[in-house]
Amino acid sequence: MYSRRQILGAGAALVSSSAWATTTNMGLPEAALMDKASTQGPLHPPSGPDYQPVVTLNGWTLPFRMNNGVKEFHLVAEPVQREMAEGMTANLWGYNGQSPGPTIEAVEGDRVRIFVTNKLPEHTTVHWHGMILPSGMDGVGGLSQPHIPVGKTFVYEFDLVKSGTFMYHPHSDEMVQMAMGMMGFFVIHPKDPKFMPVDRDFVFLLSGYDIDPGTYVPKVMTMTDFNIWTWNSRVFPGIDPLVVSKNDRVRVRVGNLTMTNHPIHMHGYDFEVTCTDGGWVRPEARWPEVSIDIPVGAMRAYEFDAKYPGDWAIHCHKSHHTMNAMGHDVPTFIGVDKSKVAEKIKKLQPEYMPMGTKGMADMGEMEMELPDNTVPMMTGWGPHGPIEMGGMFSVVKVREGISADDYSDPGWYENPPGTQAWEWTGSLPDHAKAEDAKTKVTPKDGVTTNSSHKDHH
Structure with missing residues (x-):
């Protein structure tokens, strides 16, 4: 018997059929635990139809056991600690030691039995988002089932009638529990392995938190002013890269459980949704994109052929979502001379650093002391x-010869030489400009030369 901690740690070799054989027909399956925030390798199925398993960014796949032809999983809803990046840990709620919970993988046509043990301080349920199943297995507390009381274990059992990408999350005190990080991916692979094959298959969930510097627990009542935007409850530079071998067929699956939409943009490639x-988009209905907007409560998957080697940025294109610990009441100081007031402040606080007069780029260069x-x-x-x-940003790293x-x-x-932007030191032609341009840069003496301003006076 493996412990929750021992069962994980060897990537693709997480489980074998013999590891689970001793527990078949004997109570609950082992509730595997992950206490690391690093990306684990693909978990190839120990039995049943074969498939190309997914890889969860900064996450892992939940092992299962076979019990008389049924795939059995065990989710434990519990308080967890999640390292969002080096130097920041959040006290969240999640599953099996992590937020988001482990990805569940199975195959179209499988019958699954999912044990859910509640170790939260309040009742919960699990809703299987987007899946076709009996009403009583839908996981809406009070409507389709009783809430799962603290300390109790409920069982969900149903057939997987269609393949695709789905999510799971509570439908019980949903505002609090999802704001605390309770969510996970559920991937159902096609029964026919020749349908929509890929070489690499990545998944990550979008979530947002409001966590003040120096604190550890999200503000669950926040509606819009989130300051921590995450992929799988991680922020850049804590988000692992998407590593790809040149010429791989690559799928990226993204689910959105935040309070707003996210336009996910990938550099260097176009792709098809x-x-x-x-469900799957028919070939004649697909469209080319370089950005795909992910609505709230939805999932999108896109695919591309990794033809072009390099380090290619992938990020949300809402600029505030690629920042960490954003303050929403920070004044704009661009063009303001703060030298005199800075001298006075430094007499009281020698470490004070005036910033923002030329933009915010110096924030990325300075190693400032943080709360x-x-x-x-x-x-x-x-x-x-x-x-x-920061925030929702990572890198797709395409290289020659990376093993499967x-x-x-x-x-x-x-x-390669000649393929990188370089400094030009030669002569420059006069730059073109609109002849009717009116606004000009304010000179250092503070006298405005805005012609439209003069016209009104």
Whole structure:
């Protein structure tokens, strides 16, 4: 028998059929636990139809056991600690030691039996978002089932009637429990392994939190002013890269359980949207994109052929969502001379650093002292300097010759000679400008030269 901690730690070798054989027909299946925030390798099925397993960014797949032809899983709803990035840990609620919970994988046509044990301080349920199943298994507390009391275990059992990408989350005190991080992916692979095959299959969930610097628990009453935007409850630079071998067929599945939409943009490629939580998109209905907007409570999957080697950014295109610990009442100081007031402040606080007069780029360069349990607003270093990002940002790393189950970080890409932007030191032609341009840069003496301003006076 493996303990919850022992069962995980070997990536693709997490479980074998013999590891689970001793528990068949004997009570609950083992509730596997993950206490790491790193991406675990794909979990190949120990029995049943074969499939290309998914890889969960900074996450893992829940092992199952076979019991008389039924795939059995065990989810434990419980308080967890999640490292969002180095230097910041949040006290969340999740499943099996993590938020989000482990990804559940099975095959179209499987019958699954999912044991859910409640170790939260209040009752809960699990709703299987987007799935076709009996009403009594839908997981809406008070409507389709009683709530799962504290300390009790309920069983969900149903057939997987269609393949696709789905999610699970509570439908019991949903506002609090989802705001605390309770969510996970449920991937159902096609029965026919020749249908929609890919070489790499990534999944991650979008979630937002409001956690003040120095605190550990999200504010569950926040509706819009979130300051921590995450992929799988991680923020950049704590989000692992998507590692791909050149010429792989790649699928990226993204689910959104935040309070707003997210336009996910990937550099270097165009792609086709091939799946939603409603099902697969027929070939004649697909469309090309470089950004795909993920609505609230929805999932989108897109695919591309990894033809172009390099380090390609992937991020939400709402600029505040690529920042960490954003303050919403920070004044804009661009163009303001703060030198005199800075001298006075430094007499009281020698470490004071005036910032924002030329923009916010210096936030990414300076190693400023931070409050406890938070991360810089703009952070991350690349091979050419500060990346100046945070939140919902990562890198797709396409390289030659990466083996099939290798998802380790290959390091930074070295651009071939002649393929990187360089400094020009020659003469420059006069730059073109609109002849009717009116607004001009304010000179240092503070006298405005805005012609439209003069016209009104």
